[in-house]
Amino acid sequence: MSEAVADRVRTAVAAVTDPELRRPIGELDMVRDIAVRDGVAEVGIALTIVGCPAADRIERDVRAAAASVAGVSSVEVAVGVMSPDERRALTERLRGGRAKREMPFGPDSLTRVIAVTSGKGGVGKSTLTANLAVALAARGLRVGLVDADVHGFSIPGLLGLVDADGLPPAPTRLDDLILPPVAYGVKVISIGMFLRRPGEEAAGAVAWRGPMLHRTVQQFLTDVYFGDLDVLLLDMPPGTGDVAISVGQLLPHADVLVVTTPQAAAADVAVRSGVVARQTGQTPIGVIENMAAMSLPDGTLLDLFGSGGGEAVARALSNEGHDVPLLASVPLSPALRTGGDDGRPVVISRPDDPASIAIDAAAAALAVRPRGLSGRSLPLRLG
Numbered sequence: 001m002s003e004a005v006a007d008r009v010r011t012a013v014a015a016v017t018d019p020e021l022r023r024p025i026g027e028l029d030m031v032r033d034i035a036v037r038d039g040v041a042e043v044g045i046a047l048t049i050v051g052c053p054a055a056d057r058i059e060r061d062v063r064a065a066a067a068s069v070a071g072v073s074s075v076e077v078a079v080g081v082m083s084p085d086e087r088r089a090l091t092e093r094l095r096g097g098r099a100k101r102e103m104p105f106g107p108d109s110l111t112r113v114i115a116v117t118s119g120k121g122g123v124g125k126s127t128l129t130a131n132l133a134v135a136l137a138a139r140g141l142r143v144g145l146v147d148a149d150v151h152g153f154s155i156p157g158l159l160g161l162v163d164a165d166g167l168p169p170a171p172t173r174l175d176d177l178i179l180p181p182v183a184y185g186v187k188v189i190s191i192g193m194f195l196r197r198p199g200e201e202a203a204g205a206v207a208w209r210g211p212m213l214h215r216t217v218q219q220f221l222t223d224v225y226f227g228d229l230d231v232l233l234l235d236m237p238p239g240t241g242d243v244a245i246s247v248g249q250l251l252p253h254a255d256v257l258v259v260t261t262p263q264a265a266a267a268d269v270a271v272r273s274g275v276v277a278r279q280t281g282q283t284p285i286g287v288i289e290n291m292a293a294m295s296l297p298d299g300t301l302l303d304l305f306g307s308g309g310g311e312a313v314a315r316a317l318s319n320e321g322h323d324v325p326l327l328a329s330v331p332l333s334p335a336l337r338t339g340g341d342d343g344r345p346v347v348i349s350r351p352d353d354p355a356s357i358a359i360d361a362a363a364a365a366l367a368v369r370p371r372g373l374s375g376r377s378l379p380l381r382l383g
Contacts, residue, residue: 005036005071012065013043019054020172020179021094022187022227025062028090032080039073041066046080048087048174055079091175094225103222105251111144111229113254114285114366115247117277119269121152121238124290125259127340128330128359129235130158134345135363137185141230144180146220147190148247149237150213156190159183160343168193171224178224184348189224191216217246231366236273244273248280255285257327257366260313262292267309274317274324286327287314288362294332295354304332328362330355 013034014026025031025045032044043066047055059077066075082090095102105113116132118125126149137143147155155161156168161183163169171193172179180187226232234254236244247254256277260270274284289310293303310326317324330336333355339346347356347363 002036008069010034016061041072041075044078046082107253113232115234116257117236117273118259119273126154131345131359133186134184135347144187144226144229144232146234148234153190153192158340252281258287261305262307262309263305267312271316284317289329292329328358330358
């Protein structure tokens with residue numbers, strides 16, 4: 001009888017999900033000995049590293065899973081740590097059997113890669129990227145987000161991935177794999193997570209040039225364990241500088257989403273980012289116009305930044321046989337701004353806000369194209 005209960009406890013515990021790796025701990029070989037004696041379930045688990053940030057949550061979920069089994073009156077959990085060999089085997093398994101580092105988002109990947117660009121700063125590109133990522137995750141997609149705006153990183157704050165001092169958490173490392181923190185269902189990585197030094201109250205600034213920037217973006221794409229993603233968004237720095245060139249080299253198959261404001265001056269510059277992306281082989285797939293006219297309480301429209309910029313960019317990037325649509329026109333919104341300041345994206349905190357509705361419409365358009373195998377070569381290994 002006790003053995004049968006122990007088997008049910010093992011099944012329940014094995015289904016507990018590691019919040020960082022987002023996979024069942026049974027699949028990750030984290031479950032150890034389990035026994036049930038006189039209604040007391042003794043459960044052993046092994047964490048990936050000493051001081052695992054998710055340790056308390058995993059232990060709590062394991063305890064709850066074991067306690068839910070009929071015939072268990074109390075639970076005792078023994079927490080250990082994987083050996084170096086076990087951790088090495090896990091790292092290789094997470095890489096899909098590849099022992100060496102390899103960028104998983106190549107042309108044959110089923111993950112759709114979307115670089116969000118703008119011609120100039122100050123158009124709200126990062127705020128829109130963060131909200132788009134959350135809106136896509138809310139639709140059931142597995143979403144990753146790379147904060148590639150190395151000099152002006154802001155994604156952690158926009159998603160609430162900061163402590164009481166406003167500083168991002170350091171990611172967990174599993175040997176040479178980096179486990180990205182998760183916010184609102186989105187796996188996130190940013191250079192800001194690596195810049196805090198002990199005893200300092202602020203994250204450091206980045207004063208890097210081409211080679212360092214290229215290496216950083218490459219490491220984000222290679223060493224960060226995103227797992228199986230439907231969509232990977234990259235929040236690009238404004239303009240067409242070093243990072244844009246590096247991403248064009250590393251991800252020439254990526255789609256590109258261009259952000260502008262209605263202002264003609266911003267629109268003219270935004271076109272350039274789409275043109276440069278196309279020159280590297282990337283595909284502009286749409287335009288989002290931010291800071292568009294907002295409706296005032298008396299029903300009048302306030303077009304603080306003019307009108308027509310988004311449509312102008314879409315027309316300029318469209319060519320024969322390839323239409324680049326205006327996916328959304330996001331109105332000026334105090335809720336959008338306060339949501340970014342508070343780390344609570346407006347698509348979650350105020351889904352009825354006009355800005356939320358417009359962003360969700362853009363997310364719906366992006367989510368229409370599913371992952372598929374059509375036109376892709378399948379990897380085949382013999383032996």
